[in-house]
Amino acid sequence: MSTPALLPGPWRPLPARLWLDGWWAVCHLALTVLLLGWYVTLFVLLVLGTALTPVFLTGVPLLLLARVGIRASQWVERWRQEALLGEAMPAQPVRVSPDARPWWRRWLLDAQPWRTGLHLLLVSTYGAVAAGVVVGLTGAALGALAAPLAAGGDLAWPFVQPALPMPVPVPVVVVAAVLLLLLVPLLARALVVPETAAARALLGPTRSAREAVLERRVESLTVTRERAVDSVEAERRRIERDLHDGPQQRLVALAMQLGMAQRALERDPAAAQRLLDKAHGTAKEAISDMRFVARGIHPPVLTDRGLDAALSALAASSAVPVRVDVDLDPARDGRPSATSEAIAYFCVSEALTNVAKHAGATRAHVEVRRDGDLLVLRVSDDGVGGACPSEVPVPAGVSGSGLRGLADRVASVDGWIHLDSPVGGPTVLTAGLPWDRRDGSGSRGGAR
Template sequence: MATEYGQGYAQMDRPDFRATGVGERRHRLPAGLRAPIEARTWKELGYTLLSLPIGIASFVFAVTMLSLGAGLLVTFIGVPVLAGALAGCRGIGALERTRARGLLGLEVAPPEPLRPKGGGAMALVGAVLKSGASWRHLLYSVLLMPWAIFSFVVAVVFWSYGWLMLTYPLWFWLFPMYGGQDGIQLYGGDGHHIYLDNPFEIGATAATGLLITLATPWIVRALTTVDRLMVHGLLGPSRLATRVVELESDRGVVVDTAAADLRRIERDLHDGAQARLVALAMDLGLAKEKLAEDPEAAARMVDEAHGEVKVALQELRDLARGIHPAVLTDRGLNAALSALAARCTVPVRVEVDLASRPAAAIEGIAYFTVSELLQNISKHSGASQASVDVWRSENRLMLQVTDNGAGGADVTAGSGLAGLAERLDAVDGILVVDSPQGGPTTVTAELPWRQA
């Protein structure tokens, strides 16, 4: 998904575009000191240690089955054996995605499912062999073992040496009592030996162990970063498949949004202008009947009908403006947003810095985004002032609406902001909401720039 909620949005190239994270958990110890005892560190260490036996097993399975299948390709048996090897590697991939989710917190979607053409075992064998995901799983099964050996050795050496040196003052007494020497031997030669046995050397050893212990979690984290890349790149869906899924989802959002807009227009016509015009027709019919008997009453009814006509016309204008305002087509975003601001119940400053106009579709989405945000400000914020800024940043159209209201806007509570985010996501846009309790509220929308 392209939609992003919450805080911490990166600063853009505009000085007034900033978002401050709130609600972050505060720790008494800095990250560098608490890392060795954090649950995340132990999970990552467990992942690294488990990778070795799993890597060996997957390597043996993949290489054995691949060699067997390749050797038997001269016969018919080699094809199903090779397909079985790939299917087994897909099973290993499912296990690895589960392990990465549990120990690394990495969510990786499964690859695209097999789509055999036709029924029967041979169709399934052909689908396995033709699937690019199957061969990526095989590659992962082969690469895991050498990387697991390297990461296992590095993690165990740093972890064990760090803790052993850090705790050296606690078990130093073992050497003279049971080892027959004064301490850890750094050097031994003919008639000359160096032991870590005096208080200074013991303290220096512990200090060095502390440094290694503090550095080890970050070394393990760097090692698991490579694991994350391997799992994400080789065991997840391809970029093309992911993009297809996103486009299918966006298409559904567009269809649902269009249907909702049509229902809204139908409801507004039925409950508003249409009902008013029906009543107007009835009033004019009554006035026609009274025209001969009571001209004054008929004149009053015609006068009332004239007022109803004006109201109906205004409702139709508002409805047309809600579909697509003429000022946006004729004069662009600057004039259209200024007209929106003039109708808002809160004083709004509008600044549009665009050298050219984007495509009509993007312009329309930008207009209705600002329109809905200003409506939210009028109805819910309790603000006394607001501002709208529009500018272009490379190939993106940026919108930022700010108010000094009570804050607390929540896109996850089924509000209009969630629907607005879905509309922006349908065109690869992003919605960012920064609304701490007590305000101010800053909503930033980002749309792709498409030239008109």
């Protein structure tokens, strides 16, 4: 069910669409009438339970009933706001830090039931008045439309007292009823705005809860940044080592071979030719080494042909047979951001390397798809399992698996990663990366 926001911007749809959407607000207020008795009862139970608790804890049963009822009512109110008015109410964040208070004190002294109870009180007062006005006007308009069907001629005002000498022509009654039906949805939309604002303040997270979430976010970003710096430094050293051990040695040998060929060119042309042939082979080997190093930095096929072709190339070079299923439609979705593509590629590359080295698997399966705003990848194998404890980020004691590096890469773009690897297998690595993310240049990485 799709409903618009209560406060449309200047470029929202035409008034006819706004009028039709306004009937959702009418339904919201009509439902308030049905819930009124239940909400008043819950608020009374909450107040009485609190007042009687100091008297030998006699109010505790009432508080328990009120707490259960308020929790259910909070769910109902969230559903009403989202389903009928299109206003999503963020839930309270889960507490991460331990609370030293006993569970029964946390349960009884939690402030959220009081905030929800205050919202129920608002619904029971202001909401009831607004619902009465809207339901009454809607009933009057429908009654005015139905009245001409029961009358033989002109109607008298008010309809229930035809003896009064105030005749009203039927067309006037019909026009007035139609105008009233045109105005009722717009009035209902205006009346539910304060209730929605109160629901957002009372049913959503408190300021302290939002600040706690932000603090945890800052701490997580700080740790991720430190690990990212360490990861970049380690990657720099790896590239330096690969260049030194591979292409640099080839180029040194190439220079020596060319120098020897140059010196032998006049006195022994055949030996010079052999040295040139050998230098040619060394040059090709150096080019191959450079391609290998470049592929470890960022594979050109990923930039040129996308994730499907890059992962297929990875699978073709894997020591274990790999099946690749990429369910991405560039014509429909475009391409994910360049950063997410690169991280997805290296996640699959590291996972397949682990499969070949440690899993003892006979086959592996790579799946990539789009799930809403996420690029989701899944790598599974039929190996022996036991890769590491089930949740990633990897504990500090786990080393040598490359999984911490994967977790840091994914966390750097606000993604998530999960590893399920019970002893005996199978091993399943799942990761979610943001589909569209602004890169450092400020352009959309997915727009190509």
